[in-house]
Amino acid sequence: MMDYTDRHFRHLIRLLSKQTLLYTEMVSANAVAHERQFHQTHYRQQHPEACLDTMLQNYNIDYIATRFLAQGTAQEGPSILQLGGSDPDLLYQAAQAVSELSQRSYSDYHCNYTALNLNCGCPSPKVAGKGCFGAALMDDPVLVRDLCHALYEGGQQQYPVTVKCRIGTDTKRSWKDDNNNNNYDEALYQDLCHFIETVAAGGIVQEFTIHARIAVLTKSFSPADNRKIPPLKYHLIQRLVQDYPHLRFILNGGIESIPQVQDQLHRVPGLRGVMVGRAFCADPWRFSGADALLYHSNDTEVPLHRWHILQQYAQYADAQEQQYDPTTIRRFLIKAVTGLFAGEPNSKKYRIALDEIAGLPKKGIHTPVSELLLEAATKHLSEETLFRSPLESYELQTQGQNKDLVQEWQADRQVIL
Structure with missing residues (x-):
């Protein structure tokens, strides 16, 4: 979550749970690429004789790490770096920065992410509107496939690439036309299937985290509206799990407790996992039993109090x-x-x-x-x-x-x- 799941909050969560998969805030690929280019150029000017390996080890990537990419500790555990952008070159460069930083084992900073994630679900007007990425990318699945390929190649093919998205957008049909209409749901599902199939066809993406609401991209709709007003349609994600058993799906949206997580995992055999966002930020301790209840860890691994x-x-x-x-x-x-x-x-x-x-x-x-x-x-x-x-x-x-x-x-x- 933007402005919340920074490295300090992720460190707190890791104290509560060793097993849960953490996501970073969405980081702008444009910002990372710009800073990387700026500091590389500055280092070349100051040290024109330096070879490429020396430059990668010594240019001021520490600034990039501190501002955008660093983890709280080397023990952050399973965690995914979430990137936002719509330019393949910029996403390639951002993934390069991640790869470069991960190789600096002597650094004071840690950048050992489990995977890279492309955000195709943020409905904010600044992102999906003016920025033309986030949820707006769902209307161009071919571009999403290319962006994921750029992330994979920029990361030197060492990071799995995943996609976080919604069940669709309102660009083809208004959410107001829903009214529990089966035809509406079927059309929405077919569009979602087209998105999933197109992105997965690139051979890079095998995992999708899907918020079970449509993203309304009109300017009058705020991010808060997008979290509350469009109805949750968990059944569409359930269908994806059944129809695409070779892919992995994580359900997101409206989950606020461990019992709700358990309920979804019980209802949908084959569901890869359940993502929790705002409820975790609002009350982290509510999920302190996750390792014992969801991962069946030993009591000695569960936080005391x-x-x-x-x-x-x-x-x-x-x-x-x-x-x-x-x-x-x-x-x-x-x-x-x-x-x-x-x-x-x-x-x-x-x-x-x-x-x-x-x-x-x-x-x-x-x-x-x-x-x-x-x-x-x-x-x-x-x-x-x-x-x-x-x-x-x-x-x-x-x-x-x-x-x-x-x-x-x-x-x-x-x-x-």
Whole structure:
């Protein structure tokens, strides 16, 4: 998710789950390619005698890593770099930058992604409208196939390439004509099949993550509208799983809990997985039992409780502030943990305390961030909240004691920016 699943948030999630597959924010291929070209040109001017290998090892790719591509630690585990763009050359160069950075084992930065993903699902007017990529790409599956080929070749054929998309767009038929019409659904499904078949025909893409809503690309429709108004059509993804058993499909859209994940996996044998976005950002702890419940990991691999998670994250935050300027990185570090105690008594007081902590470096106050994070938690949160286990929290979910925290998060997420 843009502005949320950065490397700090992904580090927090990896503390909660070792097994789940993580996605980065969508990174603009244009931005990565531009910075790569700029720093390569600058290095050539300063060192005209340098050979290509030396240049790749020494030009300022560290800046590119810090800004666009870096992972929080070398132990980030299964994770996919999500790229956005509609120019094959720029996507090729962006994938090249990823490959180059991954080869710099001595670097202070980590770039060990499991796969590269092309975003064909973002309906934002800035992306699908002015940018002419994201969900707009679904109307040109041949181009999508070429873009995926460019990613594969730019990454030196070492990264699998996947596609994240929707079930379609409104360019051929309006979502208002739906009304649970079987003919509408069938036409929509045939268009989706054409997209899947065309992209997969390139021999590169074997996996699709599909948001089960149509993308409405008219300017009057906001990203929030696109997440709520078009109806979810899980049955279309279920059909894809049945009709294309040689491909892998991941269902996305409207999933807010582990029980819902379990339900979809039970309903659709052969479904590769289920993606969770906003609900994970709103309440990460809600999914802390994922390894035990979905991957059947040993109890020793499951996080103990939120106090343990916060202690580990606090150590990471200290290390980050030793490497980077606290006045610039502090707010990003703090933002990652704002939802860790969502829905708990006094959680709002805790978030307000985090907001104050985020601004301290600019006031010249340099108390270690770990000390501040842990002090705020013990001051505002109960022992029951701090030390509740993942499985105890899961039982509360199944008993219906968790309120809808996604809407609450939507309202409060501007507290820390």
